[in-house]
Structures are given as C-alpha cells and as structure tokens.
Amino acid sequence: MNGKAVSDDDRNINKFPWPYSLESTPYLQTDFREQIKRQCLNQENNLTQGWLKMSKVVIIGDICVGKTSLVNRYCRKFFESNYKSTIGVDFEVENFYILGIPFMLQIWDTAGQERFKSIAQSYYRGANVLIIVFDLTNWESLSNCKKWLFEALDANLDTRPLIFLIGSKSDLLNSITYKPIKANALEIAKEINAEYWAVSSKSGKNISKLFRRIAALSFERVLLNSEETSTHVNIGQRLMDENRDNKLLTKKSFLNYDIQCYFCKEKRKSKKYANGSNTSE
Numbered sequence: 124m125n126g127k128a129v130s131d132d133d134r135n136i137n138k139f140p141w142p143y144s145l146e147s148t149p150y151l152q153t154d155f156r157e158q159i160k161r162q163c164l165n166q167e168n169n170l171t172q173g174w175l176k177m178s179k180v181v182i183i184g185d186i187c188v189g190k191t192s193l194v195n196r197y198c199r200k201f202f203e204s205n206y207k208s209t210i211g212v213d214f215e216v217e218n219f220y221i222l223g224i225p226f227m228l229q230i231w232d233t234a235g236q237e238r239f240k241s242i243a244q245s246y247y248r249g250a251n252v253l254i255i256v257f258d259l260t261n262w263e264s265l266s267n268c269k270k271w272l273f274e275a276l277d278a279n280l281d282t283r284p285l286i287f288l289i290g291s292k293s294d295l296l297n298s299i300t301y302k303p304i305k306a307n308a309l310e311i312a313k314e315i316n317a318e319y320w321a322v323s324s325k326s327g328k329n330i331s332k333l334f335r336r337i338a339a340l341s342f343e344r345v346l347l348n349s350e351e352t353s354t355h356v357n358i359g360q361r362l363m364d365e366n367r368d369n370k371l372l373t374k375k376s377f378l379n380y381d382i383q384c385y386f387c388k389e390k391r392k393s394k395k396y397a398n399g400s401n402t403s404e
C-alpha cells in the first residue's frame with residue numbers, strides 16, 4: 124500500500140489533541156510545548172528543516188482482537204467483517220502536517236497468531252509507539268496485554284516508546300456491560316503506564332482521534348530527541364526532493380529509506396572502529 128498525500132483536515136494538526144479522558148493517560152500535557160511551537164512556527168533551527176520526521180508505531184495483541192481492522196479503518200477507511208488473519212506483519216504509512224511540519228507515522232500491524240510470533244517480533248525493534256490492542260468483549264485478551272508489552276519492551280530496552288492500551292469493538296457493548304471492563308482496563312493501563320482508549324473500527328468511533336493523538340505525542344518526542352536528527356538529515360531531504368513532484372512517499376521509497384539509514388549507521392560504526400575511537404561523531 125502506498126503512502127498517501129496529506130489531503131484532508133484529519134491529517135492537519137494545529138491544536139494539541141486530547142486524550143480519551145484525563146484519568147486514562149500518563150501524558151498530561153494539554154498543549155504542544157512552547158519550545159516545539161517556537162521551532163515549528165519560526166523554523167528556527169534544523170530540527171524542523173530538511174530531514175524526514177517519522178515515528179514507528181507497532182501494533183500488538185492477541186489473535187482476532189481487531190488490530191488489522193484498526194489500521195484499515197484509519198488508513199483505508201473501510202471495515203471488513205470477515206476475519207482474515209495477518210500473516211507475519213503488514214505496514215502502512217500515514218502522512219500528517221503538524222504545526223505546519225510534514226510528519227509520518229509508519230504503522231506496523233503484527234500477527235497475533237502464535238506461529239507468526241518470531242516473524243512479528245523481529246519488527247518490534249526501534250518502536251517509538253507501542254499500541255496494545257485487546258477485545259473489550261474478551262477478558263483474556265486484556266489480561267494478556269502485559270505479556271505482549273513486556274515482549275515488545277524487551278526489544279526496545281534503549282528507547283522509551285509511548286504506550287497505548289486500546290480496547291476494540293466498543294460497538295458490541297452497552298454502557299452497563301462496558302463499565303466493569305473499563306475499570307479493569309484503566310487499572311492495567313495505570314500499571315503499565317499506558318494511555319487507554321476504547322474504539323470501534325466498525326463504527327469508526329474514536330479511531331481518528333486516537334491516531335491524531337498518537338501523531339501529536341510522537342511528533343513532540345521525535346523533535347525533542349535531537350540526537351536522531353543528524354543521522355537522517357541528508358537521506359530524508361533527498362527522499363523529500365525525489366517525491367516532491369507527485370507529493371507521494373511510496374512504500375518502496377520508505378523501505379529504501381530504512382535500508383539507507385541502516386547502511387549509514389553501519390558506515391559510521393566502521394569509521395569509528397577504523398579510527399580506533401569510541402567517541403561519538
């Protein structure tokens with residue numbers, strides 16, 4: 124699936140999106156940080172210029188909880204009621220403009236089936252955001268969330284991904300049946316330091332709000348993490364230039380970008396060793 128040009132207002136973010144509720148989040152800020160706003164509005168330094176800003180989002184959770192449906196509803200605007208299991212992983216690219224700056228979410232949808240686990244796990248590394256999905260009508264899928272999270276965190280020991288706990292299929296519950304599940308989910312969300320949302324891919328309820336929130340929070344993280352900046356400057360700029368005409372970043376160019384970044388890092392490593400130095404460049 125190709126990356127899409129930013130066309131609708133849904134992908135333009137100028138006001139800081141709110142959480143599902145204030146009790147459901149560890150991320151309590153109510154606006155973009157002043158420092159971020161200054162950088163974006165004035166484009167005052169190269170943190171906002173000439174490099175590709177993106178965030179890797181990895182979606183995990185039990186089989187059949189609605190991970191693929193979540194991605195399909197947001198990225199392709201459709202809902203499929205027939206179940207087709209994900210084989211290994213799939214991914215989508217979503218383009219945003221946040222405070223006027225282009226930003227991308229690279230969204231990885233992983234398989235919940237045990238037999239694809241080792242394939243899926245090899246994509247956990249480098250996640251900026253972890254979305255753990257459970258089915259609001261299936262208690263066991265909620266209790267398995269911690270296991271999914273710990274496995275994903277194991278692959279991301281050197282980073283601090285943003286964590287979202289998502290209860291899916293909210294259209295199947297009424298307010299009375301939802302109440303005890305919500306209480307339980309909020310408790311678990313607190314334990315694992317996650318932001319909780321209840322959504323429905325069938326009706327579309329809260330899906331767009333959720334992804335806008337994820338985009339804004341991870342955009343801030345990426346901008347604040349200036350260390351990453353220099354690695355991506357030249358490659359990111361070239362990619363943007365190559366795609367300027369059709370305003371489209373394709374999946375192929377994205378994969379090329381990942382590969383080039385990898386080689387760029389490897390090259391820097393070997394240069395360091397060749398110099399007999401351990402200091403960073």
Ligand SMILES: Nc1nc2c(ncn2[C@@H]2O[C@H](COP(=O)(O)OP(=O)(O)OP(=O)(O)O)[C@@H](O)[C@H]2O)c(=O)[nH]1
Pocket residue numbers: 184185186187188189190191192193203204205206207208209210233234235236291292293294295322323324325326
């Ligand atoms: N009613 C309702 N059904 C849903 C919703 N989301 C997903 N489903 C259904 O739940 C089933 C599983 O959805 P998937 O999105 O394929 O689940 P998954 O977690 O990606 O499954 P794996 O790829 O096997 O890990 C499908 O039949 C969907 O139609 C929802 O919001 N409401």
